[in-house]
Amino acid sequence: MTRKRANKKSGNKKTPKKNNLKYGLILIVVLIIAAGGILALTSSNNANKPGEDFAFYDLNGNVGHLSDYRGKVVLLDMWATWCNPCRYQMLELRKAYQNYSHNKLEILSINIDSKETIQDIKDFIDTYAQYGYPLEWTFGKExxxxxxxxxxxxxxxxxxxxxxxxxxFSKTGLTFFSKEDIPPNWTGDKTTLKEKIDELIT
Amino acid sequence: MRYRIISSILLSLIMLNAIQTLAAQPSVTINPTNPSPQSTLTFTVALSEENILGAWLEIQECNGNKGICYPKQNLSMEEKSPGTYQLSVTLQHSDATYMQYTIKLDTPNGWEEYFKETKVTLSQGNNGGSSNNKNNAPGFEIIGLIAASVIITMLLRRRR
Structure with missing residues (x-):
């Protein structure tokens, strides 16, 4: 057998392999597209999932729920009266409350220390009011x-x-309202309330 | 004359009240005096007040740089001797920069708080600042050992 014939014969043998390779590549591309589509569907399904909910006691002893505030951006602040950074946080939350419409933003400051009472919270709020910093959003207990x-x-x-x-979004530690409020020597996280709220309220 | 008598009686009553208040104030010592994060420290409370049903220590650790406080601990103190309560506590958080404590006494008249939220800055050095290597470069001793072993080796080789 001449080399040409042999090559022709081997060329015919190579064709099925090339076809297999082509089909394999096409299959991989199809799978990638399918995976992307599934991911897209999944994320859209998350958006359609019901929002989170929890119950709390307000300062009148009535039960409130996170779901009562659907349609608004809600800032959940977990705190205690003895926590110094929490005390400063109240001043930053006050700026947020003053800068956004109450139709668009609500703040829930929920005290997470089971040993503190509603009266402790009321006394805390009264102290701020006496110094000219009324805290006018929703306070409560877990x-x-x-x-x-x-x-x-x-x-x-x-x-x-x-x-x-x-x-x-969630963050532990003192969070300032805006970049302008961050002290120059602050070494903590510099994410601000304003930037996160603005991402949701247009 | 009458006014002098009345004013002296009032003054003595005020002083007596002040003395009694001071006498009732417990004293607190903390050992070591410069605790560091995650160190063990001993609180000793000396009371002059009698009929104490129990003493509790409330302590919380915080990081002032990040603006975080960790959950409070409420710990029962042990009566070492009449009027003296003691408790050893190991701080839990490596990134704490200060701690705050409150002494609470359980009395027949109810709970009394002393040293409410007293702040103690935590030293950010080694072992509560008791390190002996403060003034030396780190690894200085190792360099000396290596140099000595090299010299000895060279001397031994020369002898051979």
Missing amino acids: KDSLDKYLKGGGIPTLCVFDQQGHLY
Whole structure:
């Protein structure tokens, strides 16, 4: 057999392999596209999932729920009266409350120390009012445990929920309202309340 | 004359009240005096007040740089001798920069708080600042050992 014939014969043998390679590549591309589509569907399904909910006691002893505030961005502030950074956090939350419409933003400051009473919270608020810093948003105590939102147990811990009640952002540690409020020597996290709220409220 | 008598009686009553208040104030010592994060420290409370049913220590650790406080600990103190309560506590958080404590006494008249939220800055050095290597470069001793072993080796080789 001449070399040409042999090559022709081997060329015919190579064709099925090339076809297999082609089909394999096409299959991989199709799988990648399918995976991307599934991921897209999954994320859109998350958006359609019901928002989060928890119950708390307000200062009148009535039960409130996160779901009562659907349609608003909710800032959940977990705190205690003895926590110094939490005390400063109140001043930053006050700026947020003053800068956004109450139709668009709500703040829930929920005290997570089971040993503190509603009267302790009221006395805390009264002290701020006496010094000219009224804290006029919703305060309360835990009813349902908020442990799942507390990262490592430190406070203050802030959670931002979007208008559908999905957890959008959370952070442990003092959070300033805007970049201008951050002291020059601040070495902590510089994420601000304003930038996170603005991402949700247009 | 009448006014002098009245004012002296009032003054003596005020002083007596002040003395009693001071006498009732417990004293607290903390050992070591410069604790560091995750160190063990001993609180000793000396009371002059009698009929104490129990003493509790409330302590919380915080990081002032990050603006975080960790959950409070409420710990029962042990009565070492009449009027003296003691407790050893190991701090839990490596990144704490200060701690705050409150002494709570259980009395027949109810709970009394002393040294409410007293702040203690935690030293950010080694072992509560008791390190002996503060003024030496780290690894200085190792360099000396290596140099000595090299010299000895060279001397031994020369002898051979």
